[in-house]
Amino acid sequence: MRISKGFFSVKALLLGLALAVPAMAVNEDAFYEKEHIRGFIGIGADYRGMTKSYASYINKLLLGKDKGKLETVTVTETTGTGEDATEEEVEKTSYTPASSKGYSKFDNYYFPDIHINLGAQYRQFMTWFDINFMFSSCSEGSGAYDACWYNYGVDWMFGWKIFGENTFFNLIPSAGIGFNILNVHFTDTYDVVAYHGETGTDFDESKGTMIDGMGNRYYSTISPTFAAELEARLEFDPISIGLYGGYRWIRWNEIDIEGTKYGSNDVNGDTWFIGLRLQYKFMSIWQKKQHERL
Numbered sequence: 001m002r003i004s005k006g007f008f009s010v011k012a013l014l015l016g017l018a019l020a021v022p023a024m025a026v027n028e029d030a031f032y033e034k035e036h037i038r039g040f041i042g043i044g045a046d047y048r049g050m051t052k053s054y055a056s057y058i059n060k061l062l063l064g065k066d067k068g069k070l071e072t073v074t075v076t077e078t079t080g081t082g083e084d085a086t087e088e089e090v091e092k093t094s095y096t097p098a099s100s101k102g103y104s105k106f107d108n109y110y111f112p113d114i115h116i117n118l119g120a121q122y123r124q125f126m127t128w129f130d131i132n133f134m135f136s137s138c139s140e141g142s143g144a145y146d147a148c149w150y151n152y153g154v155d156w157m158f159g160w161k162i163f164g165e166n167t168f169f170n171l172i173p174s175a176g177i178g179f180n181i182l183n184v185h186f187t188d189t190y191d192v193v194a195y196h197g198e199t200g201t202d203f204d205e206s207k208g209t210m211i212d213g214m215g216n217r218y219y220s221t222i223s224p225t226f227a228a229e230l231e232a233r234l235e236f237d238p239i240s241i242g243l244y245g246g247y248r249w250i251r252w253n254e255i256d257i258e259g260t261k262y263g264s265n266d267v268n269g270d271t272w273f274i275g276l277r278l279q280y281k282f283m284s285i286w287q288k289k290q291h292e293r294l
Helices: 005-026 052-063 285-293
Strands: 037-050 068-079 086-097 109-122 125-134 137-139 147-160 169-185 219-236 239-252 255-257 260-262 271-281
Touching (some): 037 052, 219 255
Antiparallel strands (some): 037 109, 068 086, 137 147
8 A cells, every 4th residue: 555755744743742742741830730631542433424525436436437458459450442452460559448347336324434542531621542444345346356445544632521520421522633544446457547538449548547557456545634523421430431423524635556646636525423432541640549548
């Protein structure tokens, strides 16, 4: 899988910010009491509905007939008429478009989208990294390979427990930024994409984009995200369970295939979602000290 350099810069930024948070608590003059910070880990799964443009883009990208394979064929051409007619064998480039036979279109939703949450809580304030990924979705057909796609990413979320720090029932609005990576696997190792010419031996190179060695592997693109959600949570300290829903904003860019761009820019890849989350909170330093005194 090819990932642009932007992935590493985003990852470095998130890591740097994450390290900066505990570093602030080392200062005695810091604005919060580090002994009351509680770490937590959580896991969730949700149903994701895709915008119409998102689902259409995935289907066009993987199952569209604007890509195909080339081969050199020998054809017999006749020149002249009557007794002056002559036949000559010549080599030509033949274009065969991608076959969509047997392939089913992808749905405009996917389930489950898995989430692993790693974060910390201070009083009513919460912050966490939401590591999210979906399982590969594939469609089988008459091509050399299955058409497949999946995505994964990380959002840095910030939330607030409206009804207090330790209430049995709580509402938690949250929002955050991050990145997501879209991965696609084509149905064959195509030679041409974005082609709008004739099929057969009338191939016109100027009407398509040549690919230098498309491989039997996934190709990727990375884009920034913005997510917002609301969770209704029941607390059974240290365990909690929550029902959440929200919306993630994303705009996909073109796919880089061996140095060649394919697809579209600024594709609306937004999703809405609803799911369940299970979380475990660790004891704070202060709680551990109180427990040791008992």
